Amino acid sequence: MKKPLILVTNDDGATAGGIRALVEVARELGEVVVVAPDSPQSGQGHAITLRDILRINPISIFEGIEAYECTGTPVDCVKLATNVALKGRKPDLCVSGINHGSNASLNILYSGTMSAAMEASMEGINSIGFSLLDFSADANFEHSKPFVKHIMQEVLTKGMENTKLLNVNIPKLPESEIKGIRICRQANANWNEDFVEAKDPMGRSYYWLTGVFENKDLGEDTDVWALDNGYVSVVPSGHDLTSYKAIDGLKGMEMGNTES
Amino acid sequence: MKKPLILVTNDDGATAGGIRALVEVARELGEVVVVAPDSPQSGQGHAITLRDILRINPISIFEGIEAYECTGTPVDCVKLATNVALKGRKPDLCVSGINHGSNASLNILYSGTMSAAMEASMEGINSIGFSLLDFSADANFEHSKPFVKHIMQEVLTKGMENTKLLNVNIPKLPESEIKGIRICRQANANWNEDFVEAKDPMGRSYYWLTGVFENKDLGEDTDVWALDNGYVSVVPSGHDLTSYKAIDGLKGMEMGNTES
Numbered sequence A, B: 001m002k003k004p005l006i007l008v009t010n011d012d013g014a015t016a017g018g019i020r021a022l023v024e025v026a027r028e029l030g031e032v033v034v035v036a037p038d039s040p041q042s043g044q045g046h047a048i049t050l051r052d053i054l055r056i057n058p059i060s061i062f063e064g065i066e067a068y069e070c071t072g073t074p075v076d077c078v079k080l081a082t083n084v085a086l087k088g089r090k091p092d093l094c095v096s097g098i099n100h101g102s103n104a105s106l107n108i109l110y111s112g113t114m115s116a117a118m119e120a121s122m123e124g125i126n127s128i129g130f131s132l133l134d135f136s137a138d139a140n141f142e143h144s145k146p147f148v149k150h151i152m153q154e155v156l157t158k159g160m161e162n163t164k165l166l167n168v169n170i171p172k173l174p175e176s177e178i179k180g181i182r183i184c185r186q187a188n189a190n191w192n193e194d195f196v197e198a199k200d201p202m203g204r205s206y207y208w209l210t211g212v213f214e215n216k217d218l219g220e221d222t223d224v225w226a227l228d229n230g231y232v233s234v235v236p237s238g239h240d241l242t243s244y245k246a247i248d249g250l251k252g253m254e255m256g257n258t259e260s
Helices: A017-029 A074-085 A112-122 A142-158 A223-228 A248-253 B017-029 B074-085 B112-122 B142-158 B223-228 B248-253
Strands: A005-009 A031-037 A056-059 A066-070 A093-100 A127-132 A165-170 A180-183 A190-193 A196-199 A205-208 A211-214 A231-237 B005-009 B031-037 B056-059 B066-070 B093-100 B127-132 B165-170 B180-183 B190-193 B196-199 B205-208 B211-214 B231-237
Touching (some): A017 A031, A017 A093, A017 A127, A031 A074, A056 A074, A066 A074, A074 A112, A074 B190, A093 A112, A093 A142, A112 A127, A112 A231, A165 A223, A180 B248, A231 B248, A248 B142, B005 B074, B017 B093, B017 B127, B017 B142, B031 B074, B056 B074, B093 B112, B112 B165, B127 B142, B142 B180, B165 B223, B223 B231
Parallel strands (some): A005 A093, A031 A066, A180 A231, B005 B093, B127 B165
Antiparallel strands (some): A056 A066, A165 A231, A190 A211, A196 A205, B056 B066, B165 B231, B190 B211, B196 B205
16 A cells, blocks of 8 residues: 655744654654754744745655755745655645644634644645643653644545545643543634834844733633643634634625626 | 724734725724834745744834734734733723735635734634725725725624624625625635745755635535626635534544543
């Protein structure tokens, strides 16, 4: 049987511990091609590079694996991967991460890891973004691997209906303490910003963006609940942002002949 | 009656023609504060600045209007606006744009204009992103103003149910040829990338990202249909990316005790 083609990417760059763990799992399941950004791209969301050039260069840091690094954002990487590096071959799966830190709830929107996976899904490729709830540079990804492998195998063998994108978050717990895997919805949480102000040597103010994550969504079907309770969370996700429930209530705003 | 407080932002910067048109409409309806990026930020999506400092400085290019420009992305601008510039005052409305070029369909995800408006909506502020289907730097925004004003007035006077964000796109047509305003859903379209390859003076390849917008979604309730048929499109939008229809089909992937 032909091995599936797996595109691996991330937002932390090819030298991050998380992508190495992901490559190690992916190579057990298929033929792997890595295309990662050449600089850290956390928080880049769905940004693309419109006013500058892009470059893509081969690297050889994963033994026996075809790999490239790109200038630009995680979404640029995926576009360069599918259009340039893979020379027209369509991956059977795109996996992004493993991110250092949570991408649960609304973090999916800010996350370069998830935007890379979303971009691949928008191109029709089944895609999974993986994140471990551990921000530290030396986070241990070993205990994540069995869950990463299980979810990748499920998608490769069974496919997915009504979605092409999974947002997977893994608690920072020993494997024996992880209770299982739950399919969830995105919690309706938010960030409470709290800029840190400082002064430069000229006495001018500048700011660091920081904040506190606040979840007032108490549903037990959310990703945040699952993670707080020791489960790996899996949220099937898309890119249709329409608020369907709001359409009827806004009809009073219409003008002209709106009967189609 | 107290005038509503209207936050105006964009992704093209304070010197763009589109934001000037938006300020001119907004000042007829309320007290205006402008916070715009200090450099063009098209395609920045929901990017935020995590590894660098941010600055915000007063500017005086709109007569009699409090205005600031920020380093960083459109989303950073909104965060700095609500947390620093407005000193805790909550806007009654945030408007972003008028963008030079379409943000219909999936362009909402790449757009700095829409991400700025979405960020404000995530902070609980009714928000509207406006775009004119004219990429040229000297685009004429005059014919857009009556539609912009109507939609802003509707939101200010009636509020919105089940959404806090509108994605408004305006056809590039004389006002007399615009047939009206339609409430729509986001068309399920995509971009067909087509990188342009070139060589630098050292003979090394580089790429420009470009592409062709393709819409295979033939529904007459979409934003693309409305625009193609001479209507202003209004899509109520949100930030919950969950594919609810996919949840049941993925239950086979669960592990452990998943009864809550």
